[in-house]
Amino acid sequence: MAKFFAITIIVIAILSAIPILRHTWVAPEDISTHGHLIDEQMSETMAEAGISFLAAQFILAIFVWRFSNPGPDAKIKKFPGGAKGLVIAALLVVGIEVMALGIFGVKAWANVYLSPPSADAMPIQVQAGQFAFYFRYPGPDGKLGPIHPELINEGSQNFYGLDPEHDPDSKDDIVTAEMAIPVNKEIHLLMHSKDVGHSFFVRELRVQQDFVPGLDVSLHFTATKVGKYEIVCTQLCGLGHYNMKAYLSVMSQPDFDDWMKKEAAMQ
Template identity: 45%
Template sequence: MALAMAVVIALITVISVYIFGAKVWWMPPSISTHGPAVDHQFNLTLIVTGVVFVLAQLGLAYFVWKYRERGDGRKATYSHGNNALEVGWTTAAAIMFIGLNLIGYRIWANMYFTPAPPDALEIEVQGQQFAYYFRYPGPDGKFGPTHVEKIDDATGNFYGLDREHDPDAKDDVVTATLGVPVDRPIELILRSKDVGHSFYVRELRLHQDILPGIEIPIHFTTTEDALKYNGGKYEIVCTQLCGLGHYKMRAFLQVMTEADFEKWLQSQAAAQ
C-alpha cells in the first residue's frame, strides 16, 4: 500500500511538471509593452517554486515508502525536531520569497508608480452592477463634471452629465466598449459606482481592483501583436464577487489602428 501511494505521489508530480512544461494550459499571448516583463517574472517564479514543489513531493513519496508499516512489530520512534534544519529552510524560504518580490517590484512600480506619458489618451472607466462604461473627452480634451442627481441608467446617463448646461460635458463620449489605438499610451481612471469590482484583461497582463470612492489610475500601451489575434477584440472581466449578476459582468477591449480609432470614436460621438 505504501509503495502504491508513493508511486501515485510521484506520478502526480511528473504529470504536473509535464502540464506546465508542455504548456497544456497556458497564458494567452501578451499584447502590451509591459507584458513580456510580467511573463518573465511569472516564469521565473514558476521555475523556482516548481523546483521546490518537485523536491518536496518526491521527498514525500520517498518517506511514505521508507517509513511504511513493515509488519515486523517494531515500535515507532519520534523526533522532536532539528532547530538547525528549521532555521536553515526558513531562512532559505525567506531569501527566495523576498528575492522574488524585489525582482518583481520594479515591474510593478513601473506600472503603478511611473506616471503615464503626457501624450497618453485618458479614458474614464466606471464599474457598476453589472457592467462597465467608458468615457472619452471630446475635442476639448476635458471631462464634464458629474452630477449625482442626474445619474440615470434608464436614460443612459451613467456618468450624470448635464450636456445642456456644461460646455465640457457636451462632447464627452460614453461607450460600452473600450476602444483604444494601437501603440499609443492609454491612461485609465478606474472608479466604482456601487461596490467593489475589478478590471482584468488577461492579454494586457493587467488586473486592478476598483473600489467605491477611490479613483485609481493605471496605464498601458498595446503592441502591434494586439491586432493579430481575435480581430483585436479582448474580454474585460470583473474578478470580484459583486452581486448576483457578477457572472455576466464583462465588456470588451477593441484595439484598432489610429485611423480606425478616430473613425470609431466619431461614430460613437454621433450616437450620443
C-alpha cells in the first residue's frame, strides 16, 4: 500500500508537470510593452515553484516507500542533518529564493503601477456598470466633460450622464461601446465605476485593475500589435457578470483616425 502511495504521488507529480512543460494551456502572446516583465517573472517563478513541488513530492514518495512497514528488527533512525540543518536550509534556500523573486518582481510591478503616464499619453475614460463597459474619448478639445450621475439614462443612450447643452467640454466627447486604440501609442485609461465593483482585464495586454466605486483610478499601457482582443470583467458584479465584456481593437494610426471619425459622426 505504501509503495502504491509512493508511485501514485510520483505519477501525479509528473502528470501535473507535463502540461506546464508542454505549454498546453498558457496565456496568449503578450501585446504590451510591459508584459514581457510579467511573463519573465512568471516563468522564473514557475521554475522555482516547479522544482520545489517536484522535489517535495519525490522526497515524500521515496521516504514513504523506503520506511513503511519495516521488519520487526528495524531500528528507528534519525535524519542525520537534524532539525537545525533543515531550518537553516529552509531559511537560506527558500528564503533567498522567495526574496529574490520578490525583489525582481518589484520591477515588473513598478513598470505598471509606480510610473506615471507620459505627458502625451492618450486619455480614454472607461466606465463600468452592470453589465457593460462604455468608453469615452475626449474629442478634439482633449477635455472630458463632467459626469452628472442624475442624467444617466440608458434609454436615451446617455450612458455617462453628459450634458452637452451646458458643458462645452462634453460637446465633442465620443462615447463608444467598443474600445479602439492606436498601436504603439501610450494609453492613459481613466477608470470610473457607475455602480458596483468591476474589473478591467485584457489577457493579451497583461492588464488587470479593479474599478473602485467612488474612487477613480487610472492605468497606462501601450499595445504593440494590431488585432481584436476581449476585455472582460473579473470582479463579481452581479448576475450578468459572466457576460460583461467588450472588445478592444488595436489599430494602426490611420485606421484609428477613420474609426474615430465614424464614431464622432454617430454621436
